[in-house]
Every structure is written in C-alpha cells, then in structure tokens.
Amino acid sequence: MAGPRGEYRKTAERRTQILDAALEVFSKNGYSASSVNEIARVVGITQTGVLHHFAGGKMALLRAVLERRDAAAQGMLEGKHGRDFLKAMVEISRTQRGQRGVVQLYTILAAEATDPDHPAHEYFTQRFAVIADAVTVAYEQVRADGGLREGVDPRRAAISSLASIEGLQLLWLDGLDVDIAEDSARTISGFLTDPL
Template identity: 45%
Template sequence: MAMTKKARGEYRKTSRRREEILDAALEVFSRVGYLNASVTEIARSVNLTLPGLSHHYPSKAALFSAVLERRDLQAQEILSGRRGVDVLLGLIAIAQRDQADRRATRLFAIIAAEATDSGHPMHTYFRERYAMVLKDITRTLDEAAKAGHLKPGVDPAETARRYVALSDGLQIQALYDDDASEVTSLLSYLQEIVTVDLHVED
C-alpha cells in the first residue's frame, strides 16, 4: 500500500525532530562526555519532556549510539566506491569534515578516553570501532601495495596503526589551537608512503 501524503508528512516531521535531538545531543556529549551528560538537559534544549525524548530514543545509550551512527554513515558515504589510494583520499576528506566541526572532535576525544574503562557503556563500541578502522586501513594499504602505489618496505598493518595514532593525536592538538590543521599533517604523512601524488580538493 502506498504511503499517504499525511503519513509522508508525519515521517518527515519525525525525521526532522530526530535530527534536532541528535544535534542537541552532540552538543551536550561533546561538552561534558557520556557519563556526565544529562538526558534531561538534551530534552529541554529541544523543548521535549523526558517521555517525549524517550519516544524517539529510549535511553542515553541509544541516543549516543545514534549520534555516532550518524557520523559513521556520513563517513561511509565519503568512502563508498573507493579503492586503494582513493580510499586514502577519502580518509583525508573525512578529516576535513571533522576539522570543520570541532564538536565531533571533542566528542571522540572525551568519550574514547572515558571508554578505556572496561565498565564504560561505550567500551565495546570503541574497542570494536578501532579494530574495524585498523582492519579497513590495512586492507586499503594492501590494495595500494598490490597496485604498486605503496613504497617498498611500508608495512600495511603497522602503517595503519601509525595513521590512526597520528590522526587521534593531531585532533587533540587541534582542540588547543584553532589554527592547527590536522589535514595538512595527515596528507603529508600519506604522501610519504605512496608512490603517486595525492591531490585533495579544497
């Protein structure tokens, strides 16, 4: 059965409302972290009661997961269809996105540190996320090596770990320096390990 105009309108309204909630949640989580975040404050900032917010997201964990999922889906869209060296350019595009929104950078810096505690609600998420990112970048570098685009002696697994460490470190530094650009440093690092010129769009 086709969706009625009223149903489509309600869906769009609900979708917009959820986006507003996620924007508000990102603001709060990026400022105080997960453990100190108040769902009441998030609800109040979008003129909702706690039951009203729970209608969209039943728990703080579900709300936080939705914030992360939205960012991850954006990253997946950037990387979609890319292979080998082109994936590396996609990683730079993601870094450009993050550099333009310091809230997301603060969010990951705060929560990733909090979640090192095995009892933290997001511990498993971040552990699995780091494992997935390392695996994906290692595979990307393997593909680049097979295509002859990786310099001799570059180990894909070790290089992937160094890239992630460099990216995380540069993002934290940038939080203390508004003029710092992690994109420039990441691009410079990648250029040192590949045999082709990496051209990044502004």
C-alpha cells in the same frame, strides 16, 4: 495519505533535533556527565518526549549520534580502494574543520570508552578494529600496485596513519596550529612512493 507522511516528517525532524541536542550536550559535558533531562531541556520537550523517540535512553542517543557521524564518513569511503581510499581518509579529515563539536564529542568519548565498563567501550573497540583493517587493506592494495615504499608493512602504516589522524584531531581541539587534512596527507604520503 498526506497525514501520515506529515506525521512521519515531524517525527524525523524531532529525532534530528534530539540528536543535535545530544551532540551539543555530550560535546560539552562528555557522556558520563550528561543526562537525558538536559538533552530534553535543550530541545524544549520533556524527558518522556525524548524517550518516546529514543527508547533506549542515553545509550541509544549516544549510539545514534556516533552512527550518524560514521555514516557520513562511510559514505565518503564507499567504493574506494588503495590510493583513492587513503585520499578519502584525508577528505574526511578536511570535513572536521567545520564540525568541531562532533570532533570534540568523538575525542571525549573515545577517551572515556577506554574504560571497559563504559557503555561505548565495545563500540569504539570494534570501530577502531574495523578502521584499522580497512586502512591495512588499502595499503596492501597500494603495495600490489607498486605504490608502497620498500620495507613498509601495511598494518604498521595503517596503525601509524590512524594514530596520526587521532592525535592531530586532539592537537587541533587544544588550539595548536595544525591542519588535520594536510598533516594527515603528509603522514600517509610518507609510506607511499608518490605523495597523495
């Protein structure tokens, strides 16, 4: 029994190493200019070794890197509603400070994926729609509790909040003196009767 568990653990560790390398390579070069061969070199294995763990090649690696990032964020939002959901969004922004490579990769890919032919186009289109809907619901819940400023439309507040967070990430990557979390909290608080 110990043998398979050991093998499974080694496989899981190798997959993690490959995903870490994919993140590094994609963050540095963007998706289009990266190759599975380069990711394999970073890990110290062959391209065939990478494909053994990620049979779908570069696209499978990209999807796995993005899903790993999203899973962490979803964990922070799980079970949260209204103001608590909005606060959790700010906390997600706070975690970005220690994840420059992930933020850079996400920003590059989000820009590349505006091309309808990009392999991540559908992923980002769906992702933005799901997030915008979830943030809209949070603002609607805040409104139901009497916490939304008079005249604020929940959907417009959601779109403005997302645009602010995305823009702040880009400015931070470009070296401007911004605090993604605190500046995001200020934007969100502007829609609320009581600041976060």
